[in-house]
Amino acid sequence: MTENSREASSVLAKHTYTVSAVVRGYAGRTLYVNVGDGVIESKPVTQEMKDKFIGGRGFDLWLLWNGVADDTKWDDPENEIVISSGPCGGTTQYPGSGKSIVATVSPLTNVVIDSNAGGHFGPLLKFAGWDAVEVQGKADKDVIVVIDGTTGTVRIEVAPEDAPGDTHLLGRWLLDRYAADEEARRYTSSITAGTGSEHTRMGCLNFSLYDRKRQDLRYKQAGRGGIGTVLRDKRIKALVVRSRPVKGDSNAPADLGRISRTGAEMHREVREFDPIQNRMRSRGTSYLVQIMDDYDLLPVHNFRYGSHPDTPQINGDVWEARFTQGLPDGCWYGCTIACAHAVDGYEVKSGPHKGQIVIVDGPEYETIAAVGSNCGIFDPDVVLEINFYCDTYGIDTISFGTALGFVMECYEAGVLDTEKTGGLELSFGSADAALAVLHQMGQGEAFGEVVGLGIRGMKRYFVEQYDTDARFLQDIGMEAKGLEYSEYVTKESLAQQGGYGLTNKGPHHDEAWLIFMDLVNNQLPTFEDKAEALHYFPMWRTWFGLCGFCKLPWNDVVHPKNAQSAEPSKIPHHVQNYVEIFSGVTGREVTSQDLIDMAEGVYNFQRVFNIRLGYGLREHDAIPYRSVGPVTAEEYESRADRYDEQLRELLNLEPETMSTEEKMSALRVHRERQYELLIDAVYERRGWTADGVPTLSKLQSLGIDYPEVVAVVERHL
């Protein structure tokens, strides 16, 4: 279809602009699109935004804050989806520099969710002239937002009725429609969801990248918190961006030589040490499956256990053999870590796309653990099938797997039966039933519609409909703030309980992963040690999201000289790399402490944002007991030696004289008390009150004491 004929038939609104050059990592303006009333506007990026919010997640939060009201819900028209990469996004000299970060008010948590993805959208958006895109409103029919940096136009188009619903078909359809030749395909990217996003609260976004070697599309997911659900609620079928060809200096860094030298050294490290360390270039994050099992940290059967004898059937060796090898599987240009592996030529075995030959992106560790071991499924073909369908339906694999594990435990505990599940026998390991639920979620029908509510929604539903014991559901339902847990067993690491619980968006591993430091290394013996780690690492990880970086090059390959550093867990020589890259891109000379300070401002702003929306206090940092200790007698007895020893050593009890129930009760009182003490210590370190509210002096020291921010906080001081 030609652009002229498309315009005549389907363009609801159009905006023209001059594509200005990127300067030191910034395009200098953001794009506002309202799909409800057709308003399309350009907004300037101010120096204040750059200084305080940096870019990426910081820009997302600032724009979202100014777009919504105190009482905005996820499905209100004024809710926004904001996408930004950050000043270093689009760098091709350093690995992992192409992330996009998305934020919205979440249908699962009712507070701000941020989620990041690889793929080409964020960098191409910047090279098309925009540091962020902010989408608001609700259309009355399906629309496609097209941002064309080659013509300087932004259009809201009606999506034709024959446009496919699921991502693996829709993405290709979009590419054919908007990128006529090979060069255009290379510099075009889309964001789509799928039919599952229309019917569940756990919808994800698929960010496309054109794979030059495969000459086909790949997708990376911004999975967490239901952003795909918001996209489809706005009746946005897709966002499409196209830019002029990307070159090594497209991000216009202040000092190209400086970032090139830093990048070259890092590339050497990757080539030399990855083959003898995590082997990301051949296995991606799947290497973690066996490791987590070895340390009793792999979620099995709804996080009851940490290992399983069948784990070798889904471990990294299996995936290394299944992944196509020898291709440069980076999700942005120049990434030598290249962990974005895929299984090519997979024949779909079930559901509406049965018989199609497809590329399955991943699976990554989180997906394997969530839909595999956590559900008692140790068949790699089933993991692949679920991975494919979750992605194309636009359903988050983590939320799906964690929610399904909860359902399976409910089924085995008698909370559910075949009458309630519509005939599905959903015990652990039931692969056919798991797939049936997933297809129902794709169609929004039968029991799949209930699972699509997410764990918090299901807990309410089961109590209301089946008069289930609410406390039992609270204990075993692996969600906090409404977000399903990602895939690590935290029972034996108090610091990681905080790493999940004391987060802004909910229990996800991208704030602080402290299990080894705490549980294995014994580097955090005191509450103060844990609190310090729960200050530093969440800030550090937040900083990646401000700039457009992936965290993997930071710590998934490491030079041996790191062993001699004073704080090897922080990987100081890689932190210095980021100092060099940020300074080299923006021209703003910074120190490693400056990076933490930047992130701390944004982190606290997000906390205040949650408070503004009616959450974000101490009561909202509560976590389910399954993440703290054994809920059932079977769970206790499976690791009885460990727990009995703790009762003896920590509580001076004599477990041999106690019943299992008495031992469980004593352990629970102790561990829940420890978590409360941890909260006290972390809040103090972060400069928050005992109720989790950032103090005025903290806001002032961070330079975010804007009147509207202070007004939110003052109501709670």
Next chain:
Amino acid sequence: MILVNRREQIAWEEGLTVARLLERLRFTFPQIIVSVNGELVRRDEYGTRAVPDEADVRVVHLMAGG
């Protein structure tokens, strides 16, 4: 006995090497830093470096996760 990470007491055995100790502990994570009585042990020495009785062994696992 030897002490691992200032917490775990492990029975010493004749001919104990770093590699054997890691195997007994099931410490399979590839990104670790090992020291014996304060002295760093290079990865290529794990199979030969002896761990004496009553040694203070630190095995620092770097971060992983997602």
